[in-house]
Amino acid sequence: MDQQPAESVRASVEAVFREERGLLLASLVRRFGDLDLAEEVTSEAMEAAMIHWPVDGVPDKPGAWLLTTARRRAVDRLRRDKTYAARLAVLQVDASRAEQGEPADVSGGLPDDRLQLFFACAHPALHAEDRGALTLRCLAGFTTPEVARAFLVPVPTMAKRIVRAKKKIREARIPFRVPDVDELPQRLPGVLQVVYSIFTEGYAASSGPELQRLDLAEEAIRLARILRRLLPAEREIAGLLGLMLLIHARRDARTGPGGELVLLDDQDRGRWDRSMIEEGRSLVLVALSGESPGLYGVQAAIAALHDEAADVATTDWPQIVALYDVLFALTPSPIVALNRAVAIAMRDGPEAGLALLDEFTDEPLLRGYHPYRAARADLLSRLGRLPEAAAAYREALELAGTEPERAHLQRRLNAIDPETTCE
Amino acid sequence: MKYMLLINSGAIDAEGGAPGCTPEDWMTYDKSVRESGILVDSHSLADLVTATTVRVTAAGERLVTDGPFAETREVLGGYYVIDVPDLDTAIDWAARCPGSLDGGSVVVRPIADFEV
Numbered sequence: 001m002d003q004q005p006a007e008s009v010r011a012s013v014e015a016v017f018r019e020e021r022g023l024l025l026a027s028l029v030r031r032f033g034d035l036d037l038a039e040e041v042t043s044e045a046m047e048a049a050m051i052h053w054p055v056d057g058v059p060d061k062p063g064a065w066l067l068t069t070a071r072r073r074a075v076d077r078l079r080r081d082k083t084y085a086a087r088l089a090v091l092q093v094d095a096s097r098a099e100q101g102e103p104a105d106v107s108g109g110l111p112d113d114r115l116q117l118f119f120a121c122a123h124p125a126l127h128a129e130d131r132g133a134l135t136l137r138c139l140a141g142f143t144t145p146e147v148a149r150a151f152l153v154p155v156p157t158m159a160k161r162i163v164r165a166k167k168k169i170r171e172a173r174i175p176f177r178v179p180d181v182d183e184l185p186q187r188l189p190g191v192l193q194v195v196y197s198i199f200t201e202g203y204a205a206s207s208g209p210e211l212q213r214l215d216l217a218e219e220a221i222r223l224a225r226i227l228r229r230l231l232p233a234e235r236e237i238a239g240l241l242g243l244m245l246l247i248h249a250r251r252d253a254r255t256g257p258g259g260e261l262v263l264l265d266d267q268d269r270g271r272w273d274r275s276m277i278e279e280g281r282s283l284v285l286v287a288l289s290g291e292s293p294g295l296y297g298v299q300a301a302i303a304a305l306h307d308e309a310a311d312v313a314t315t316d317w318p319q320i321v322a323l324y325d326v327l328f329a330l331t332p333s334p335i336v337a338l339n340r341a342v343a344i345a346m347r348d349g350p351e352a353g354l355a356l357l358d359e360f361t362d363e364p365l366l367r368g369y370h371p372y373r374a375a376r377a378d379l380l381s382r383l384g385r386l387p388e389a390a391a392a393y394r395e396a397l398e399l400a401g402t403e404p405e406r407a408h409l410q411r412r413l414n415a416i417d418p419e420t421t422c423e
Numbered sequence: 424m425k426y427m428l429l430i431n432s433g434a435i436d437a438e439g440g441a442p443g444c445t446p447e448d449w450m451t452y453d454k455s456v457r458e459s460g461i462l463v464d465s466h467s468l469a470d471l472v473t474a475t476t477v478r479v480t481a482a483g484e485r486l487v488t489d490g491p492f493a494e495t496r497e498v499l500g501g502y503y504v505i506d507v508p509d510l511d512t513a514i515d516w517a518a519r520c521p522g523s524l525d526g527g528s529v530v531v532r533p534i535a536d537f538e539v
Contacts, residue, residue, distance in 0.1 A: 125510060172533045173424050175509035 017046050020063045021141035022226075026113035027067055029176050032074055034088055035120075035138070035166055041077070045070035114139060115230045116176040122191040123174045130165035131194045132201070137162060139226075140219050150201065150216055188231075192240050192296065195223045199244050217248055235287045239297030242283030246303035249276035260411075261404040265312045277307045298327045317347040334365045342375050350379040370399035374409060381416050390417040425463055425534035426513040427504050431497040433526025444521035452521055456503060461516070467501035497528065504534065 021042065028038035045066045059065040078085040121134040129151075136142040136150055148158035168174065179187040202216025224241040231237055253267035262268075284304045287297030302323045309315035324340035337360065345353020357376050366372040377392035393413040400406045456462050471492065478486040500522065507513050510531070517529040 123510075125514070172531075173509045175511050177509075177511070179511075 017049070017066075017141070020066060021046075022114055022117070022139045023063065023112060024066055024070060025138055026117045027111055028070055028074065029117060029120075030113040031071065032088060033176065035169055037074055037077065037084075037088070038070075039138075041070040041073040042066075044073045048073075112230065114226060115178050118191050118227065118230075119178055119187060120169060120174055120176045122194040123169075124187075124190055125172065125174060126165050126168060127161075130161050131190075132197050133158060133161055134165050135194050135223070136198060136219070139223060142219075150198070150213075184234075188234060188236065189295075191227070192236060195220050195227070196240060196244070196296070198223070199247075203247060214248075214251060217244070217251070220244060221248065235290065236294040236296050238283045239287030239294055239300045242280045242287055243296050243300035243303055245276050245283065246280035246300060246307050249273040249280065249307060255404065259404060261402075261408040263408070264306060269310065272307065277304075280304060280307070293326065295327070295330055298323055298330065302327070312346070315346070317343055321347050334360060334363045335369070338366060338369075338372055338375060345379055350382040354379045354383065368399055370396045370401075370405070370409075373399060374412075377412065381412070386416045393417075424508065424513075425504055425506050425536075426510075427502055427532045427534060428513070428517050428520060429499060429530040429532060430501045430503075430520060430522035431528045431530065432500045432522060433497065433528070444524055448521040452519060455519070456505065456516065461505040461507050463504040463506050465501070465503040468499065471498055 024045070025038050025042050028042060029035055032038060048069050049062070049066060053059070078088065117138055118135070121138055122131045126134070133147050133151060136147045137144065142150065144159050144162060145155050147162070148155040151158065153161075199217050199220035202213045202218075202220060221241065221244050224237065224244060227234075228237045228241055249272050250264075250267060252273070253269065253271040254262055256262050280300065281304050284297065284300045287293065287300055293301075302320055305316050305320050305323070320343045321340065324336065324343055328336045328340055338357070341353050341356035344356060354376070357372070357379065360366045360372065373392050373396035377389045377396060380386075380389035380392055390413060393409055393416075397406060397409045397413070400409055453465070456465070471490075474490060476488045476491055478488075480486065503516075503520075505513065505516055507516065510533075513531050517523060517531050520529050523529045
């Protein structure tokens with residue numbers, strides 16, 4: 001162990017901690033069956049590392065050092081607090097009644113118990129809005145203020161939500177376990193949904209001045225990579241990871257120099273991340289191999305067709321329409337129907353697309369959904385029906401959430417209706 | 424860990440039973456709960472028209488009324504208290520209960536433990 005300057009030690013402690021926190025927490029939850037205790041001693045081990053490593057040097061196996069330290073703190077705490085220990089002892093007896101598999105993987109001196117933590121954080125018995133928050137906190141190593149920033153809510157609100165979720169886990173006794181093989185098809189989609197919601201929150205924040213928060217999107221990709229490693233046979237995980245990579249590959253082309261939104265049609269495709277597209281495409285092949293493709297696999301295949309095309313005109317629209325048909329059969333949602341109609345407009349012309357869109361005028365889910373209004377406006381403008389197009393752009397403007405999206409709609413409106421004074 | 428499964432029937436048919444499941448379904452379920460050794464307590468409740476509501480005012484006056492009559496479609500029809508290791512196991516038993524079918528629902532409530 002070499003003596004290192006304090007500054008670089010602090011940086012490496014933080015780097016190790018960021019990387020290993022989820023592993024550490026998962027191991028401790030497995031060992032003690034209690035999330036609060038695991039979180040507390042994880043933090044204490046981190047603080048101990050900050051004190052000892054600058055003096056003694058960074059140990060050879062930092063993860064193992066942190067785990068040993070945290071375990072020792074937990075045992076000390078249980079010795080001091082007999083009531084707490086009694087409660088945990090009951091938990092342990094019950095837990096041993098349930099099947100406990102061996103850790104799936106060993107990396108960096110720490111066993112990988114994170115899968116059980118994923119399933120607990122995304123448990124259907126938790127409030128839907130708490131699942132992403134808990135996943136970011138427990139598995140991505142976010143602090144509560146970081147989670148609050150991720151979901152654009154005040155820190156005290158997020159702190160309350162996390163307390164509420166942890167209370168439910170503790171008092172209703174949501175188990176830390178990986179569902180059995182026959183249960184997995186019902187439970188895995190919930191976990192994937194949480195990861196994808198973190199991604200979409202980062203990709204297009206539903207409100208606020210910043211359209212893309214790339215760190216969140218990258219965190220979701222990192223979480224999906226962990227899941228893929230832990231459950232390599234699950235093709236929908238490949239589909240989800242592929243989908244996110246194929247969308248994320250366009251990140252640099254998606255905003256212009258002034259932070260304005262650039263739609264797929266107008267993006268400089270030379271700025272797309274080719275190696276990310278390649279990785280995404282290989283995952284699509286995995287996701288679509290075998291029978292009955294899943295939701296994420298099909299969406300990834302659609303994203304891949306966009307990413308492979310040199311421009312909008314040469315995009316394989318018939319294939320995209322066919323994939324939307326498959327997707328609609330899997331999930332007959334109005335949003336999928338909207339995207340399918342837009343693809344049909346590209347394949348058969350704006351008239352055909354508009355006819356389909358006008359079938360949804362009474363659809364409650366689309367009425368307040370600005371992409372629906374914007375899609376109608378685009379088709380009307382392509383048909384030269386400019387006054388109607390302008391009206392539809394104004395409707396979309398009233399509904400759009402982020403500044404860049406609003407600016408984009410305003411530009412479209414100005415282009416067809418130069419006299420508009422609408423702000 | 425003890426959980427109460429509160430069984431709410433959806434629509435009630437003319438005989439006061441939930442449509443879609445037969446007495447045999449209930450007997451099969453009840454037998455499996457008993458035989459698995461998790462049963463703490465269980466009762467079905469008599470028809471809702473037999474119910475009486477009691478309130479006491481701040482002045483100590485008793486207000487006794489007939490009912491309640493269902494304001495919603497869901498009516499509490501019975502309960503099980505079971506002792507199982509965790510919420511997932513309790514959810515499994517709730518899902519197997521005939522009361523969770525056909526518009527009915529089963530609410531899973533952990534029993535509060537004040538001992539520790």
